[in-house]
Amino acid sequence: MRRIQVTETTENKDLVQEEKNVHAENEVEVGQETELTIEEQYEAKLAELQAKLDDEENRHLRLRADFDNIRRRSQLDREAAEKYRAQSLLSDLLPVIDNFERALQVEATSEETASIVKGIEMVYRSLIEATEKEGLQIIKAEGEQFDPNVHQAVMQEQDSEKETGVVLRELQKGYMLKDRVLRPTMVSVNE
The missing domain is CATH 2.30.22.10 (Head domain of nucleotide exchange factor GrpE)
Structure with a gap:
C-alpha cells in the first residue's frame, strides 16, 4: 500500500507543480494585460484631454470672433447714429x-x-x-x-x-x- 501512496504523492506533486506553472503563466499574462491596459488608459486619457483642449481652443476662437463682431457692429451702429x-x-x-x-x-x-x-x-x-x-x-x-x-x-x-x-x-x-x-x-x- 505504501507504494501506491508514493505514486499518488508524486502525481500530486506533478499536478501541484503544473498548477503553479499555469498559475505563474497566467500571472505573467495578467501582468502584461495590466501593463497594456495602463498604457491604453494613459493614451485614452491623453486623447480625451487633447480633445477637451481642442474644444476649449475652438470655443475660445469662437468667443473671440463673436467679440470682434460685436465690437465691429457696435462701431457701425455708433457711426450710423452719428451720421x-x-x-x-x-x-x-x-x-x-x-x-x-x-x-x-x-x-x-x-x-x-x-x-x-x-x-x-x-x-x-x-x-x-x-x-x-x-x-x-x-x-x-x-x-x-x-x-x-x-x-x-x-x-x-x-x-x-x-x-x-x-x-x-x-x-x-x-x-x-x-x-x-x-x-x-x-x-x-x-x-
Missing part, C-alpha cells in the same frame, strides 16, 4: 419747409405783403442752409426717369413728346438725408 442723428428733427421739419414754400408762392399785392414775403424768404433760406449743413438734400424728380427707390408715383399722365417712365410733374418735394430717403418725391409719371 443720422438729425433724422428725426429733419423729418419733423419737412412740413415746415413745405409751408414756407407755399407761403412764398403767394403774390405780394401791397408793400406790407411784400415785406412779409421777404421776411418769410429770409427765414426759409436760413432754414434750408441749416438743414443742408446736416445733410438734407432735395431729390430731383421732374424730367428724370422714375425711380421707385426715391419717387412715389401718385398719378399717370400721357405726354407723347417724352419717354415712357419719365417724371412729368413733381407734386410734393422729396428729401434725402445723406444716402437715406426721408420722404420720397410724389410725382406724376408718363405712361
Whole structure:
C-alpha cells in the first residue's frame, strides 16, 4: 500500500507543480494585460484631454470672433447714429419747409405783403442752409426717369413728346438725408 501512496504523492506533486506553472503563466499574462491596459488608459486619457483642449481652443476662437463682431457692429451702429442723428428733427421739419414754400408762392399785392414775403424768404433760406449743413438734400424728380427707390408715383399722365417712365410733374418735394430717403418725391409719371 505504501507504494501506491508514493505514486499518488508524486502525481500530486506533478499536478501541484503544473498548477503553479499555469498559475505563474497566467500571472505573467495578467501582468502584461495590466501593463497594456495602463498604457491604453494613459493614451485614452491623453486623447480625451487633447480633445477637451481642442474644444476649449475652438470655443475660445469662437468667443473671440463673436467679440470682434460685436465690437465691429457696435462701431457701425455708433457711426450710423452719428451720421443720422438729425433724422428725426429733419423729418419733423419737412412740413415746415413745405409751408414756407407755399407761403412764398403767394403774390405780394401791397408793400406790407411784400415785406412779409421777404421776411418769410429770409427765414426759409436760413432754414434750408441749416438743414443742408446736416445733410438734407432735395431729390430731383421732374424730367428724370422714375425711380421707385426715391419717387412715389401718385398719378399717370400721357405726354407723347417724352419717354415712357419719365417724371412729368413733381407734386410734393422729396428729401434725402445723406444716402437715406426721408420722404420720397410724389410725382406724376408718363405712361
